[in-house]
Amino acid sequence: MRELGAHAAALAARRPGEVRLRRVGTSRQGAPLLLLSVGHGSRQALVVAGPHANEPVGGATALRLAERALADPRLTEGADATWNLLLCLDPDGSRRNETWLTGPYTLGRYFRHFFRPGFLEQPEWLPEGAAGAVLPETRALLDLQDELRPFLQCSLHGVDVGGAFVELTRDLPGLAQRVAHSAARLGIPRELGPFDTLYWPALGPAVYRVPPPDTGDLAAAITEAAVESTWFHPRPHGTVTAIVEAPMWGVDAVEDPTRPADPDALLRPVGHTLRRDTERLAGILARVRPRLRDTPGAGRLLAPVDDYLLVGPGIADSWDPDAHVPGARALPLLDTARLTALRLAGRRLALRTAGLLHQLVTASGRDPDGVLPELDRLIDAWCADYRVGCGAYWIPVARQVEYQARVVLAAFDLAGRPTRPHPPADRPARHATPRPEPVRRD
Structure with missing residues (x-):
């Protein structure tokens, strides 16, 4: 800053x-x-x-x-x-x-x-x-x-x-x-x-x-x-x-417009994974929360953890084709781009929560239940899924x-220009595809 x-x-x-x-x-x-x-x-x-x-x-x-x-x-x-x-x-x-x-x-x-x-x-x-x-x-x-x-x-x-x-x-x-x-x-x-x-x-x-x-x-x-x-x-x-x-x-898959033959089969494990990961992280929080009362700054770290654990189950249910949540909105057309985005979002919620919990336990200076090694394993595995399973690159x-x-x-x-007529979102104007500049995936 x-x-x-x-x-x-x-x-x-x-x-x-x-x-x-x-x-x-x-x-x-x-x-x-x-x-x-x-x-x-x-x-x-x-x-x-x-x-x-x-x-x-x-x-x-x-x-x-x-x-x-x-x-x-x-x-x-x-x-x-x-x-x-x-x-x-x-x-x-x-x-x-x-x-x-x-x-x-x-x-x-x-x-x-x-x-x-x-x-x-x-x-x-x-x-x-x-x-x-x-x-x-x-x-x-x-x-x-x-x-x-x-x-x-x-x-x-x-x-x-x-x-x-x-x-x-x-x-x-x-x-x-x-x-x-x-x-x-x-x-x-x-x-x-x-x-x-x-x-x-x-x-x-x-x-x-x-x-x-x-x-x-x-x-x-x-x-x-x-x-x-x-x-x-x-x-x-x-x-x-x-x-x-x-x-x-x-x-790269977040801009892939192709539609899988069975999108529900790909979506189902995304919701199940988020539900499982949220339950696991909620269990870790329940074990460590009593020891965090005297940890400086714990409140600011706990607030987003509580937010993520609050929304996780509901999001998982809304993505689960088998959940039938009353009043839930129907998901839009699920192409590869959207399915990938949902997979990334589920992992993001879990990884952010695990990272904040890791900081909380580290700041407390004590880990009698061995939570830090468990969190390290989860973070490493979920980051590997981003890199290998999703092809994430810096x-x-x-x-x-x-x-x-x-x-x-x-x-x-x-x-600064006046509004002009334009084609609807589902029929974008035709334009030349630009030639990519050489880039390094480093």
């Missing part, structure tokens, strides 16, 4: 007439929330990096966008625009991920040091509405949105394992083609059926529309963002929000950043 601030300060010092750096808020633990602004146009673009603590790519993307805006007057004076780049919305949570950020970038290291706060401590969400927002990070972002009234807001997210996709609060015709081009050029798979957007309308391949907020139970909110959010808060100002997801580890940070920056620039371009 200090490195991001130092780079931004150096940029402001180098180009003081065009770049400003200011503090727009303070985190719960006293860290500054820094806004880097480039240009002096009347039209405001807002880019929010680091809304989720375990998704660090956005900070580097924000700095790259600042450099692009400085280098290309068409992005500032030519568009009558100012770029406002919030370098990190959750600096406290992001700091807790710094252990794995030093590398090496392996799945085991990532999940053993993974941190993401519980749902109620994630600053983009407004479960009690804007008026009831209590986190200082959330209040700072809401105030910034009301001050700037941006025509475009981009929230920069990362997918730990899977592919790239974009979520929009309203359509930007042409964005799906831009996403396809950028992803192909950089060797990044697009996710054609993400778990996050399982029941959301598609606006084109790997581009989805976020439904308007709807109050529901906590489990639905955790898994579907079915609450008010800072994505929709500036909508009365005419803002379109783009949530830009860039993967850290790619899996995407170098430079490519993650470049992809995300290109998509933001495409959204910036399209958000």
Whole structure:
């Protein structure tokens, strides 16, 4: 976090007439929330990096966008625009991920040091509405949105394992083609059926529309963002929000549109596996929880563990063709892309929970039941399933950043254009398939 601030300060010092750096808020633990602004146009673009603590790519993307805006007057004076780049919305949570950020970038290291706060401590969400927002990070972002009234807001997210996709609060015709081009050029798979957007309308391949907020139970909110959010808060100002997801580890099958002969046969073990893994992890938590009362910081680690264990069984039932859950929504057409995304999501819930439990037991300084070796075996086996069973491969940070920056620039371009007729999502416009640049799967 200090490195991001130092780079931004150096940029402001180098180009003081065009770049400003200011503090727009303070985190719960006293860290500054820094806004880097480039240009002096009347039209405001807002880019929010680091809304989720375990998704660090956005900070580097924000700095790259600042450099692009400085280098290309068409992005500032030519568009009558100012770029406002919030370098990190959750600096406290992001700091807790710094252990794995030093590398090496392996799945085991990532999940053993993974941190993401519980749902109620994630600053983009407004479960009690804007008026009831209590986190200082959330209040700072809401105030910034009301001050700037941006025509475009981009929230920069990362997918730990899977592919790239974009979520929009309203359509930007042409964005799906831009996403396809950028992803192909950089060797990044697009996710054609993400778990996050399982029941959301598609606006084109790997581009989805976020439904308007709807109050529901906590489990639905955790898994579907079915609450008010800072994505929709500036909508009365005419803002379109783009949530830009860039993967850290790619899996090519998430963009495979082929339909298996018997999708239920492939889906059934995904639900069964998640149910079994959740029960096993709940049993481990029950054994160690009594000894965690005096462990410093245990509450912040237990909150997401409880969230994941809360939603796991319900998700497993909704995926199980044999479960017949009353009132459950029917799953969409299950092609290979969606089946792969569900498999990745089930593993993600289990691995995040196991990694947080590993940290809790380690922090307690005692392990009389031998839980740590058991958790190590589970983490190693589940990470191996990602690598071997799903073919997960690391995407170098430079490519993650470049992809995300290109998509933001495409959204910036399209958000300033008048709405034009466009083909429906199930009949995408024909366009030339770009020639991929040579990439290394390292």
